[in-house]
Amino acid sequence: MKPASRFEIVAARLWNVLNEGKSFHPVFVLGTFLLAHLTELAEVGFWGRALPALALAAPLVGLFVLYDFPLRLRWALWAYLAAFAVLFWFVDLPVAALALGLYLFFTVFFWGTLYYHLRTGAPWTNFLRFWRLVLENPDSTSGNFLEQVxxxxxxxxxxxxxxAEPLGAGRAAAVLGFTAAIGVASHLVHRRFFDWKPAYPEGPTREVNRGEPLARRVIVVVIDGCRLDRFREAKKPYIERMMRRGAVYETVETVYPARTVVCFSSMLTGVPPERHGITSNLVLRLGLKVESVFDALRRAGKSGRLVGIAHLIDAFGDDVASVTSVAHNDEIDRNLIAAAKRELDEKDPDLLVLQLLAVDQNGHVRGTYYPEYVERIEITDRLVEDFMRWCEERGYLEDAAVILMADHGQGRGIGAHGHLSEGERFVPFAMWGSGVREGVVVREPRSILDLAPTICYLLGVEPPSGSSGRVLGEALLR
Structure with missing residues (x-):
């Protein structure tokens, strides 16, 4: 069990430049363009043509950074590409071949095979499956073939x-006019057809527990990237037994974009991404714009800890007890649980949030529609049972409430999550223990934003300032 090193924290941030679609696009375009003209880079004449071309293409690249074109909107990108070929009567097949070759090498071999082998122990033959996963991937990352290509x-x-030839005013005006047309079309397409963002709770959190706490401690176990439908299919005797002893929410929705740091930030602040400022796993401005549940606990003289991998530090800073993510997928959750035990023994926090990563990584590496994904959920059930037994033996479950949930699900492709395709949107959510009613099943829609105010209600503290989540009162004894 090693904490994430300073090198790993920086490396994770650099990797997200290539992983997140918005940052990958300009890097990939510029890199491919320079490689296509590698033999000309020392020529002054080339730069005389290239620099104006880069400046004129920059607005188009900027549009593609601004607009994601998620899911059902990707058809527009292929229409734009066909329109350019028809209107300008121009297609560069060698550059297209180079771009496709580089893209498939990066996603299928470097990322899907070498990177995952070194980080998680994926087989060297992973490319035999990974190429298919890339082609059907619907998320907001660089692995989304139908958007990025x-x-x-x-x-x-x-x-x-x-x-291709000396730049004249007519060619420049034609490109800028085409870019302007794409900008207008993109705005209209998103305004008319982008209609699947979640509806978040509005207004400030109204319910506050100013009386006695319902629980001495809250332990939150987050099974990262756990699809609700596959969770229901899995054989998980311990979790199911605990769910029967507590409350189950069947329709808890994640946020858009459904990226891990984004989701954890909303879960632990009670506000949507637009307000807490974390809108992808690539965090350009470290820290949250609003209070988190950890801040709320500090105000009340209580403490909380988040045990997870390095990229959660970008949002929560010193409230994270980090664990290195460079570990075989059979070991990563055991390492995270070992770190959680250490936090309980050494710091005795009132709130412990534990990220379990193996299910998410299995979906990314091997896909969610294969038996390994369900098997990993079943392994997680046994790990959660062992952790809870340890907590009970040490007295950490005395007067404690336990919440088990996921931050987001996963779609098709390489464990896709981001754009809220089927499989990403709804997450498992159950509570049991001190202050929680038994045998409750709630089917009405709820949001992961409701986690922070519910934790605070259980612990008898004010919710984070700005929280708009709702207390999950149907589950509580009050």
Whole structure:
């Protein structure tokens, strides 16, 4: 059990530049363009054409950073690409081949095979499955073939069109006019067809427990990336026994985009991403714009700890007890649980939030529609049981409430999550223990934003300032 090193924290941030789609796009386009002209880079004449071309293509690249084109909107990107080919009568097949080759090498071999082998112990043959996962991936990362490839090809074709011959005013005006048309079309497409963002709770959290706490301690176990439908399929005797002894919420929705740091930030602040400021796993401004549940606990003289991997530090800073994510997938959750035990023994926090990662990683590496994914959920059940027995033996479950949930689900492809396809949207959610009613099943829609105010209600403290989540009162003895 090693904490994430300073090198790993920085490396994780750098990796997210290539992992998150918004940052990957300009890096990939520029890199491919320079590789396509590698033999010309020392020529002054080339830069005389290339620099104006890069400046004229920048607005188009910026549009593709601004607009995600998630899920059902991806058809627009292919329409833009076809429109450019027809209107400009220009397609650069060698550059297209280079771009596709580089993209597939990066996603399928470097990322899907080498990276995952070194980090999680994935087999060296993982590329035999991973290429199919990339092609059907619907999320907001660089692994989304149907979004990233047309974006890259269109930007590269524009660049090649501009450097193919001396740049004149007519060619420049044509490209800028085409870019403006794409900007208008993109705005209209998103305004008309982008209609699947969740409806978040509005207004401040109204219910506050100013009386006696319902629980001495709250332990939250987050099974990262756990699909609700696959969770229901899995054989998980311990978790199911505990669910019968407590309350189960059947329709708890995650946030958009459904990325891990985004979701944890909403779960532990009670506010949507637009307000807490974390809108992808690539965090350009470290820290949250609002209070977290950890701040709320500190105000009340209580304490909380989040045990997880390095990228959660970007949002929660010193409230995270980090564990290195460079571990075989059979070991990562055991390492996280060992760190959680250490936190309980050494710091005795009033709130412990434990991220379990193996299910999420299994979905990313091997896909969610294969038996390994359900098997990993079943392994997680046994690990949770062992952890809870340890907590009970040490007295940490005395007057404690336990919450088990996921931050997001996963869709098709490489454990896709981000754009809220089927499988990503709804998450498992159950509570049991001190202050929790027994045998409750709630089917009405709820949000992961409701976690923070519910924790605070159980512990008898004010919710984070700005929280708009609702206390899950149906589950509580009050």
């Amino acid at each position: 047309p974006k890259a090809l269109l930007a590269l074709f524009v660049l090649e069109y501009l450097v």
